[in-house]
Amino acid sequence: MSRLHLHLLSDSTGETLEVIAKAGLAQFEDVEPIKHFWPMVRSSGHLDRVLTEIASRPGLVIYTLVNSDVRHRLEARCAALGLPCVAALDPVIDALSDMLGGQKTVTRPGRQHALDAAYFDRVEAIQYTIAHDDGVLSEDWEEADVVLAGVSRSSKTPTSIYLANRGYRVANIPLVIESPPPAQLFHLEKPLVVGLTTSADRLVQVRRNRLLSLNQAPETSYVDQERVAAELAFARRMFADNGWPVIDVTRRSIEETAAAIINLVSARTAEGNGQ
Structure with missing residues (x-):
């Protein structure tokens, strides 16, 4: 059984990240995830406090952050710590933008519910x-x-x-x-x-x-x-x-x-x- 610290950072409640993480983990067997939820991260000061906790429990960092300064700060710090840092929705948003002729996002995407x-x-x-x-x-x-x-x-x-x-x-x-x-x-x-x-x-x-x-x-x-x-x-x-x-x-x-x-x-x- 492999143990994995999973840090989920969001500038909202983190519901989307929780669903994404669950879907991803379902593809692996014999994994014991230790999830750490960090919701409402909207400032550099708040992020710094979270990063201190992440440094003490290294693992995979997945995030949905709108503020570019906070995003860049998170990515730079994770790089310095040698931790993988994934922007969960960026590939989907980028693909949609390309298909829509380069249209910029104006709202946050919601999540889709499954009857599971x-x-x-x-x-x-x-x-x-x-x-x-x-x-x-x-x-x-x-x-x-x-x-x-x-x-x-x-x-x-x-x-x-x-x-x-x-x-x-x-x-x-x-x-x-x-x-x-x-x-x-x-x-x-x-x-x-x-x-x-x-x-x-x-x-x-x-x-x-x-x-x-x-x-x-x-x-x-x-x-x-x-x-x-x-x-x-x-x-x-x-x-x-x-x-x-x-x-x-x-x-x-x-x-x-x-x-x-x-x-x-x-x-x-x-x-x-x-x-």
């Missing part, structure tokens, strides 16, 4: 995630890949659905001071429990907009600044007491939050395999 086992796994993940939204069916949480915990309106549900579309079974639980979560939450073995938090100001704004959209009074304890701060402090204490990783979603998109969670899952899997 991975497709049906995603369908099952979506079904599981929808059925286990908002603290429902806690007795089944051990079947999840990820359990998200956080106060109301901390992006748990949209993040769960996004992850489900990537094939992860996700349950989520709202943390309420007056209502302790089910005991199962503190004894899970298979799922990775991740805490989501945000700033009090941002949370008040999100909650107030939610109340307005429902034509409800915008001034209640639900949006009281002190009350919201107490909820967030309660949640953070729970995260710390249980040693759960925490992601601050204040300035993150759903895609960025999901990418961070996928990295946590990958790191946990690698650690469990002794990598």
Whole structure:
């Protein structure tokens, strides 16, 4: 069994690279890939931090980067390290451009979905995630890949659905001071429990907009600044007491939050395999 470090760099979420890598690896037997996902790489500073990690785990680098400066920096550094560096979509884009009379690209290409086992796994993940939204069916949480915990309106549900579309079974639980979560939450073995938090100001704004959209009074304890701060402090204490990783979603998109969670899952899997 050959082991291979595979570094997947993207200036987006990395979904395209994941599919390409999977398709390529399927052509080989007796290969144990150790995948490292590096999404949202959009600046030289971010790239330098990633390159430090790549240098410590040399392997094949595959990337989809639009920014030419970041691309050239990556290629130069990989060349200096003696590592192969592949621009995954360049051959396809170049061929299409030639066939179209030299037409320049104006949008990023999407990926094509196949009705394979991975497709049906995603369908099952979506079904599981929808059925286990908002603290429902806690007795089944051990079947999840990820359990998200956080106060109301901390992006748990949209993040769960996004992850489900990537094939992860996700349950989520709202943390309420007056209502302790089910005991199962503190004894899970298979799922990775991740805490989501945000700033009090941002949370008040999100909650107030939610109340307005429902034509409800915008001034209640639900949006009281002190009350919201107490909820967030309660949640953070729970995260710390249980040693759960925490992601601050204040300035993150759903895609960025999901990418961070996928990295946590990958790191946990690698650690469990002794990598």
